[in-house]
């Protein structure tokens with residue numbers, strides 16, 4: 220009897236231990252698919268590419284938007300690497316950059332989601348709108364329109380609450396495991412949006428909605444992951460950040476408040492848009508990660524990421540970045556995806572993705588030119604030749620990574 224009791228308590232204790240151990244989950248991140256529905260290899264695709272860019276490559280082109288088969292090939296590779304992700308983030312800018320109308324935008328979003336749905340049936344695909352996913356470009360409305368209604372029925376199954384907020388302002392949240400993923404419509408805060416540029420206050424009630432979502436997540440002890448398309452802070456498409464304002468600062472003040480109040484449940488913010496590999500740390504150490512793009516236009520290589528996270532520890536552990544060397548793929552008529560790096564491994568050696576580690580890394584980048592050159596070689600995922608960054612560029616680049624307010628970046632530089 221005694222022996223049996225002992226055995227049972229040992230079994231129970233082991234079960235208890237396995238319950239409190241941090242659960243590691245994985246998700247896939249891709250962004251900026253920029254699907255070109257009329258892509259033709261070998262054609263001088265003036266409508267789909269930059270004018271006079273020459274003959275378009277078989278698997279895509281450094282001057283063009285994406286053929287669907289490159290996007291499909293990336294999904295196939297993701298499936299090989301991670302057959303059962305918890306969820307997939309689709310970071311926006313699904314539509315091509317040269318041509319827009321409401322119909323093409325909706326069809327592109329559905330097309331790309333269907334590609335991923337075929338490889339990952341039943342896995343939630345969580346989308347956030349990009350500036351090219353509106354017509355006219357950048358012009359997200361801030362009230363219900365037929366386009367928002369159509370969008371709300373084009374993103375697969377979702378809760379009534381999510382459908383309602385998409386119809387209101389193209390933002391929504393999804394609960395997966397013990398996580399809440401909050402998809403922001405950052406285009407309402409974009410300075411090139413003519414419809415909202417003169418608005419201040421809480422556009423389409425998005426900020427107050429986020430606050431209620433955070434409160435609810437906090438009550439239920441959920442982790443919160445934010446996704447959006449356009450990141451705050453100083454940035455540009457080149458390595459040299461500009462100080463122009465392309466984002467409304469009111470969002471930043473809220474980020475700071477959220478971090479102060481709910482920092483312990485927020486894993487971070489993930490963005491696309493810039494087609495580059497970068498990060499931003501804000502006041503109170505809010506973490507903003509800029510992810511590379513699936514589209515190689517503008518002389519970059521396509522890339523996607525696989526993230527590890529814990530919903531019990533409420534932290535992002537690491538990511539692995541995979542890229543396609545498009546020049547080689549077109550030359551060999553065969554697509555390969557290779558790992559560029561993992562944040563846990565050398566040279567980054569991050570124990571986790573937190574501003575504590577990113578700030579220390581920023582200091583190392585400043586002190587060690589070899590590390591800085593390595594980091595820059597991944598900015599446009601291993602595109603060659605690497606674009607160089609002079610001393611003044613380096614200073615701006617590093618300052619922009621550790622401040623979100625433009626004034627703070629300028630103070631850091633000058």
Ligand SMILES: *[C@@H]1O[C@H](CO)[C@@H](O)[C@H](O)[C@H]1NC(C)=O
Pocket residue numbers: 260261
């Ligand atoms: C495109 O050009 C390449 C090289 O000239 C050729 O091998 C290939 O068959 C062409 N493809 C098409 C679809 O015309």
Ligand SMILES: *[C@@H]1O[C@H](CO)[C@@H](O)[C@H](O)[C@H]1NC(C)=O
Pocket residue numbers: 243245527536
């Ligand atoms: C991250 O995921 C990979 C599998 O994709 C796994 O091998 C690795 O141990 C995970 N990392 C952590 C910290 O759990």
Ligand SMILES: *[C@@H]1O[C@H](CO)[C@@H](O)[C@H](O)[C@H]1NC(C)=O
Pocket residue numbers: 532534569570571573575576
């Ligand atoms: C994250 O990494 C830092 C530095 O390596 C470490 O001090 C901290 O305990 C880690 N946090 C978690 C939750 O693992």
